[in-house]
Amino acid sequence: MLNSLRSLVQEVNSARDLQAALDIIVERVKQIMQTEVCSIYLRDSGSSSYRLMATEGLKQEAVGKVTLDANKGLVGWVVSRAEPLNLENAAQHPRYEYFPETGEERYQTFLGAPIIHHRQVLGVLVVQQVENRRFDESEEAFLVTVSAQLAGVIAHAEATGALDNMGPTTHAARFAGMSGATGVAIGTAVLVTPAENLSRVISGLSDDPAAEKHLLQNSLAAAQDDIERLAEQLNNRLTPEEQGLFDAYLAILADTTLISEVEQRIDSGDNAPYAWSQVILAHVATFDSMKDAYLSERASDLRDLGRRVLGHMQNTTAQTRIYPEDTILVGDELTATMLGEVPEGCLKGMVSAQGSANSHVAILARAMNIPTVMGAVDMPYLRLDQRRLIVDGYRGSVVSDPGEELLRQYEEVVREEQVLVKDLEAITHLPCETLDHHRVPLWVNTGLMVDVTRSLERGAEGVGLYRTEVPFLLRDRFPTEEEQRKIYREQLQAFHPHPVTMRTLDVGGDKSLPYFPIEEDNPFLGWRGIRVTLDHPEIFLAQVRAMLKASEGLDNLRIMLPMVSSIAELEAAQVLIYRAFHELLEEDFTISLPPIGVMVEVPAAVYQAREMAARVDFLSVGSNDLTQYLLAVDRNNARVAGLYESRHPAVLRALIDVVQQAHSQGTTVSICGELAGDPGSAMLLVAMGFDVLSMNAANLPRVKAVLRSITLEQAEELLLQVRDLPDAESINHCVQEALKKSGAYKLLRSSVGDKISL
Incomplete structure (x- = not known):
């Protein structure tokens, strides 16, 4: 059967369209299992009923006409239970229902397997025969396996609207990818x-x-x-x-x-x-x-x-393209040069079937504030040219041919975001403090010089994370100590006298240098962060020396160590920092030893937060990686990204523990992940006692607006409500209700997650 399954999958994948694929499946499964009937029932778009879409053995005139409600008949029972149903005498089952249009009255034996994709029952695959017998375990396992293979084909057809031509209802098609740059764009697709x-x-x-x-x-x-x-x-x-x-x-x-x-x-x-x-x-x-x-x-x-x-x-003439004023650039693999071809002011959004947030085009999109979705691998990009698209850079999804209601909702989001920017400008230079005067410093995460202007314009009071790996990523060799010094000096001067927290080189995982490759089966659990730089002290020392030199006369530098998982790693790094400091003193540099801190981003650091806090000047939680490691979820993996939940109870309890352990040693603690930039989560973080929130500059005004509209007591009451809740869904609901009660909710109601329902 394994060989038969491989052959079947190849045939289905090469089918010219969905109906051809369904016909191949019923014909081949009937043949392989030596049954007298094989049929496929698929969910009607936008309804809970299931329609007979292909059959070998039942009456062909019933195809496309026989519809079963999800709570009726044996097919409906398979849907309700979401598991196989194997019957020796189907007519005796209490859920049996006779449909004369199909001519199935002769068939006593019934085996149905649900077609499930992302926990949704898309259809049912059924085999039947006249003889009274029970299908054995190997036959049942084969049908379940075929159903699992079929699930991806059906899900793609449902998303692209291929099912619309086979059923009575039409709907917008939505494709999942990953966010390359946040924001919402509505426009006309231009295929490149x-x-x-x-x-x-x-x-x-x-x-x-x-x-x-x-x-x-x-x-x-x-x-x-x-x-x-x-x-x-x-x-x-x-x-x-x-x-x-x-x-x-x-x-x-x-x-x-x-x-x-x-x-x-x-x-x-x-x-x-x-x-x-x-x-x-x-x-x-x-x-x-x-x-x-x-x-x-x-x-x-x-x-x-x-x-x-x-x-x-080959002297091929470049294709002349017309770029409308609302261009959404679409392609299999967008590149930086394709972006450059679009006239200034016309590019509203981008969608690439291939690529990730690390690609050059995504880096440019973020720098230019162009909503972008990358890695939309199931998107039929060749069929999208000149069609209406919505690019949801918050969710990392694309909607083609949106209906009037959905389009209206997204248009309202875009309008309200434009208004929001103007409204938030009024509080840019006001302090971030609650109504009862609890002060909360808001810092920013940076990596490119373009972030500096945006950050200062939005009232940033410091830098909680400067990603020093960016200059390394943009070169074809290690930058020299002097090249690094100049880059770091620009950052320190731009934010002076505010503090700038520079994270030492953090490569590995999803970031590798082209001239220093790291190839591993599981890079996120491998050679990355402090592990790399401790193994190469020459790289670490040159970087620390460059940072210290750059701080001369400014004294606003803070050094932060990434991916620390043990006290031994921390102490080894500190020894190297002290060595670099004393070397420069001997070279007559007038510098001070900057505060040294540790990023808490692996579970081991959570459970050693007290010991680490006793040895450093500050702790900083990297909530993105910490959430990923605590939940064992790669948020860039579309299959499990839905399980990545930053307000998961385990994550919130870990954050509370870190703050308590740090403060027990008199050590300040900040947070520099995306959680800090979420207005609702910011209320929880303030209640936990975080001393600083650091976020992307774009999120700073929203967070400030919320925190200025509540009291610390209200935030603490919210934390008491959610800390013992059993799941993220309950916590999210509770936070959303608290946001609605805040004075800033009217400003923030353009949140995509709050307004849009697909």
């Missing part, structure tokens, strides 16, 4: 698909290597001109640091090793287009095979540049 295909370059020979090399060099130069032109077009919208992404593209085009490989193939007889395509595809395959998220994204860069150069070689 590269005309050049590296895989379809026909092998060609040449007896004039010099001419082919000349073509190669001219094409490289033309592609370089393209990149420089696009970078210039985006010059006003990006900082010099973000422009460095295009410098990385130019560096690839100037890579002598890459060019040498192409020229060697030309010398062996290949023409330039074929030689170029083969070398690029080989490098793309190498990067694609890497498990590290950042390195695998380099494959996208190579493909993009490879196509561009190939286009110049």
